[in-house]
Amino acid sequence: MNNAAALQATALGKRYGSNWALHNCDLSIPPGSVTALVGPNGAGKTTLLQLAVGLIEPTTGTISVLGHGPRTEPLAVLPRVGFVAQDHPLPRRFTIGETLKLGRELNSSWDDAVADRRIDELGLSRRQRIQTLSGGQQAQVALTLALAKRPQLLLLDEPVASLDPLARREFLTGVLQAVADAGITVVLSSHIVADLERICDRLIILANGRTQIVGTIEEILAGHRLLTGPRTDAGAVARVHQVIRESHTERQTTLLVRANGHVYDACWEMHEVDLEEIVLAYLGMTSAAARVEARAEAAR
């Protein structure tokens, strides 16, 4: 089972009432990779992670984690998966020592050496109570609990959203060291796009419950171009390439396109685009589409 995708979704969907939190999602995450799940709040990131650990059941399609279904074979999945939920909840009145003891009792694969080394490296004492720790320290303790079960797959839901830049950097260093040490697969959701390029090798952009793009960062960078030229209609370009964002001034048109093969057109000057701009264009596209929908709704 070593060659199985760490996480594989096929036509995966989750509906709450009439609202699809996740719709028709297909993706495959190779073992050993670090993948970012990017999208605005409400895009479906948490839903996907909760489906991966079997906290909720899919409405459509299937999800397989380390080769097994998280709902049908939880014992083949859960001991091998570390999950840090949003806001890294911990028992606030417990000391760090008590929290680690809880982790040891609840996890058969618990490794004291991993937990002890991390707590020492963080300069924390086992007698400190969780509620006296800073947000960054609490996040690090939550990560310690997840890593001490020696997972093959680590799922992190918005792990750094509430942390200051230094704490964010230290937390991510801890995650990446675990990747270097144990070759684990990491999937982390984030609405912060800065720094993704240095941390991740793959990206999934989610918006409105749908995957907008899935791929390695290199593929994504190579597949997008910014075109500038004299003011014109985007129609001709849109017939060949997918126009993600267009803007016009009186004399100039600027298009961000997902190129379908090579862009050869003397009318356009072609530029490379950085990852942050690509991500924002996708998120902007969907928020613009949502605004149009909202206006149409209001007019009815």
Place this chain on the structure above:
Amino acid sequence: MIEFHLETRSGVPTYLQLVQQVRQAVRLGILHPGDQLPTVKEVVEQLTINPNTVLRAYRELDLEGLVEGRRGVGTFIASGQPPVPPNDVKTLRSSLQRWIDRARTAGLDDENMAALFVDTLRPPSISQVA
């Protein structure tokens, strides 16, 4: 031992930045055959980057024959890498300095000079826009 740095806004992929820094350090004689590169874990800790990126950079350098990985020990600059003799570097640098002085007198700023240098370096067929 060298310490890597990253330019996040350069547009150059991270692994390639690491590759270029090693090549540069060998060329300038900062790294010699037998010198060890930082371990993957050290680079991860220092730069907060994906270990797969470091591995990829080291693999690339290995394929080029510039470094050799010794299993369980680390990655080392391969023997038989003739670095530019430091004397040559010195002479070249001082003649480049004279060129820079002339260019500055002619009214070129740093950016103009860099553009001119890169453009001259590049074979003419590639400089044309794709």
